[in-house]
Amino acid sequence: MNFKKTNAPLSTITRDQIDLDRETENIYESIATIAKRANQISVEIKNELSTKLEEFASYTDNLEEIFENREQIEISKFYERLPKPSLIAIQEYLEKKVYFRKPEQE
Numbered sequence: 001m002n003f004k005k006t007n008a009p010l011s012t013i014t015r016d017q018i019d020l021d022r023e024t025e026n027i028y029e030s031i032a033t034i035a036k037r038a039n040q041i042s043v044e045i046k047n048e049l050s051t052k053l054e055e056f057a058s059y060t061d062n063l064e065e066i067f068e069n070r071e072q073i074e075i076s077k078f079y080e081r082l083p084k085p086s087l088i089a090i091q092e093y094l095e096k097k098v099y100f101r102k103p104e105q106e
Contacts, residue, residue: 008083008091019094030093033100038089049079 020034021027056072083091092098 006083006088006091008087010081010083010087012087015090020090023093023096024100033098034086034089034093037092037098038085041085041088045079045082045085049075 017027020030024030024033052075053072056069082088089098
């Protein structure tokens with residue numbers, strides 16, 4: 001899933017409980033599924049951001065470089081403006097883009 005092109009809201013909105021537990025018929029299972037997906041998204045975002053910022057890693061202490069690196073600042077601002085992983089996960093769940101299964105029923 002490309003989290004950069006998601007249509008998830010940037011701020012928290014009120015959700016209808018019926019929409020959330022429609023697939024599982026249990027609100028707790030739905031929330032657990034959404035939480036696991038949010039953790040996955042968080043790890044993906046963190047890894048991607050870390051690899052992009054590694055290019056700017058400076059192993060020498062030079063204050064001029066640290067304050068004048070505009071590209072690094074723009075990358076950081078882009079990731080700060082993304083919706084939170086939990087909001088992306090809820091949107092994916094409501095759009096039925098999240099695959100989940102119950103091993104005990106198989």
